[in-house]
Amino acid sequence: MDFLVPATALAGLEAAAQGGEAAALAELAWQLRQRDSRRALALCEQVLAMASLTPSLQARLALSRCEIAALQGRLDEAETQLAQARRSGGGATLEGDALLAEAVVAKARGQRERELGAYARAAACHARGPDPRRQAIARAWLAYEQSFATPADADAPAAEPAAAAFADAALALPLSRRDPARAAALFLRAADAARHWGLLRHALVCTINAGTALQGLGEFDRAAACYDQATLESRAAGWPALIGACETRLGALLKEIGRLDEALVLLGDALASLAGVPPGINKANACAELAQTLLALGRGVEAVGPMTEAIAMYRAVRSTDNLTVNLLGLARALSAAGQVDVAQAALDEAEQLIARHGFNALVVGVQEALTEIHRRHPHLAPPPGLVLPNATLHHGEATLAEGLKIVGWKAPASLHVALAEDWAAAGDMGRAYGHARQALALKDGETERMRLSQTPAALRRGAVPQGAGATAAERLLSPKEREVLVLVARGYANKEIATALAVSDETVKSHLKKIYAKLEAGSRKHAVTRARALGVIGVAG
Template sequence: MRDFCIGAAALKRLEAELAAKAAATLPLLVELAWHLRQRDGRQALALADRAQRLLASDGADLALRARLHLVRAEVDAFWSRIDSAERWLAEARTLLPEAGDPSLAGDALLIEALLARAAGDHARELRACEVLTQGPRAPIAAAMLALLRAAMPGQGTDSGNDDADDANDPVDSDELAAASYANAARALRRLPHDPPAAAGLFRRAAVQAVETGLLRHAVICDLNAADIWRDLADYDAAAACLNGAEQAAERSQAPVLVATCRTRIGCLLRHLGHLSPSRGMLVSALRCFALIPPCLNTANAWYDLALTLIEMGRAAEALEAIGKAISIHGGSVHPLNLTMYRIARARILARAGDPVAALAAIEQARQLIDDHGLAALMLSVDEALAEIHRTHCLLPPPQGMKAPSAAIHYALSALRRGLRIEGWKAPASMCQFLAQAWAEAGDLAQAYDYMQKALEAKELELAMQPKNPKALLRLLLRNGDGAAPLGELPADESALAQKLTPKEREVMRLLAQHQSNKEIALAMGISGETVKTHLRSIYTKLKVGTRRHAIAWARNAGLVGQLA
């Protein structure tokens, strides 16, 4: 197989060639399966099965047999079936010495790198790319290696001669794939000093990856670009990147990619203040994650759900969600994430009325910060401590405190830390917090000063809001209506759904069709008052407050399709 990947036009020619043949040839089936392995895993496996039957009847072509094993290994890795992927990769390697195809060894190493990434084994991923220094796949491995090294702590800040990578345009698909990884590496190097340029490079890398069928890499690049634009408060650009990532993920139908995209959309919805849609999208993400073994992305989805729930004032549910994030994370492979989870847990515990446990969670976070050199997270620690002490003002103050209250002490500490970060601006919420805290301490001059700062910051934040918020919301929720769930509801959601009676489920079905109470009554042959009684019961059981929220809940839970 000459190419590791091919472009969309070449793929269409292959598909047309197969469709035109009365009897499919074995090499054509294998080649098409190979190039569909990330674009359409189900179709790739179906073609591999057809090819396998021909192999059984026509004799053993070791090179084609090994290629089919690699197809199965990559599809399984892509779908997070790690053990099965390992077996197929091992079987392929037993055939390599006699296969006579020099590209197979390089392809096996690249698939090993993908498998290692799916399993979270970054050391193995690095080794696989380092080994591949010769042969036709070496340029792709070198670009992947550059990306891995750019992502390592302390190695992603040097901009280098980034423009040199643009000297020659790629002339074939393998070169385009290598260019995509190289652009992602350049983006990581640019990120600390030029975030907009980094976002542009990630988007370019994503477009190149989609063209060559490397959908996993495409989704990751678009999600990285979306994160950058979200942090820069350019929500329209963030949503556009999320839309690109979601389209690639849905095309692949890999649960981990679909779920990760939905997690980021849920996070952005929370930033925009759309809390109910945020919760619905995150629950949808967790249904997808339920199809694969728990991983860091699963933990992140529970973390984001906890943040949304606490903003909704649902402290008990938020505490359960952050507990699941911490329990899934387990080890210390990603200490930064675990530290963020601990800080979030502290905030939730304080709001749930347990300040002692909240301070204990803060101490756990501080220990992780000290152990792993995560000083940048101390800003979040100070913000959490300010909130804890303001909510529970009888807690003992910190040693050496000079401010009139612990809440002011920690909020000012957070403010000082933030101002040491290049380009950082105090958010309106922080200034408003300080204004209220100073007012409570009786210093109205300071309170007035910080309220003025809060108003100025709010004006800047409003200026950064989406130009067309309704259109942006429609874009982010474009698959929220009628999207078939990829997995089962979490236990708590499923239990709520089961509480609905058959009549209430029928009311929900008609409600989701935007029928009025009168229309529902006529359709079901009941009175309008009975419809209202059913609706009140539904709202209570689903823990929602309005008709619109009930419809959104049913759609996010996948119940509409079941009831129709």
């Protein structure tokens, strides 16, 4: 049984499973374990009800159920299924696959040492087996996971096509902090490859990471599209860690475009989604974004706690780039809390990591933090070689200069506003007016990006709450009907909607029939127009 098959092979597996033989049904379940977890579980149950299953078939079914349970957050069940698979035996191939399944369980538990060890042993195990594809995938997977701590620099193409999903992502990780535009392209390419080979979890992570890189460049509409896709797929799969990750990134996007109160609520939702998930990268991200939002709201003292918690988790999972970003945030939070010496220590560690790993794009964050620290504490010693009127202007202009070195970077209007105010306070009205004009020009573009960024929050919620607090327009459609209509508004065909929501074509048609009746609409376009007029969906959705 292949570890992975391309999407083009699924039709053949479906046809073989029509005969109802246990082996064919089990193989289909194995290949659907991430593509369609719910259906895969149903197939497993169907096979388990049959008599006289071979030990190897029982082991394969247990591994399918193990991986699905881990992704759905049922971790004790995942461990039980893993142990059952190993008791069934099956040689080097099955043991190597069991180690890869163990790595999935370990990741879900936040057990980083166990996870990396399982990948390393899987690669060694498959090296002794008869399947070179499995060996290549295991090695690429291990290299990708190791790249969080030790960024990969090689740009050699993966010899095994299925391994390319990990090779591209491993290369993209450090580029996120050096060349975000190229990183986004690599992450999207990795996501496409992962979907083709049935690695949906990896595809969603890469899609989210692509959105994060694009957001860092100010490409809010493209970032929103990435979050849209990841949100729909993670909700359809029912994977709490990925749902929480999507909510975190949507909250970060709302924070970025200035909708701070909404961001705070959404990040609270993300932490609630992750409540049953052990400490790890997703929970760390949610804590970090919550802290950054509190900072933006002027609540820096409150930000110290969640930022410190996030940094501890980043250290535990050896996520070097995220650690660096959040040391910068911690420096800002500690500065707001009046702990300047500790803030400087966090900033010094961040600068050391940037120099060690070449995270050149994060130099912007260093200058931003120094600007804020000197603005809050003007009595601090000025930087060496100061030629501008004060340290705040020195670091503020350096923020702009460092950002412009990054391909595709767009200065936020808020940076020009701050520089305009600082130059005005220094008495240089010419420079103040120059920055003010640039801020006004950028504000127009950011207003448009804010409009385009309405969609993700709507998709995250599926619908506005249907209780007494909702308006009549919001109660008009069910959550699922509203999800369907949002996708209709984005130009999706029925089959694309069915795929995105993990339902059948007939279900989509049924939803549309109800939508037309409720909105008194005679066509797709008419339904979208009516929904927007009633406020059921946003202008961009």
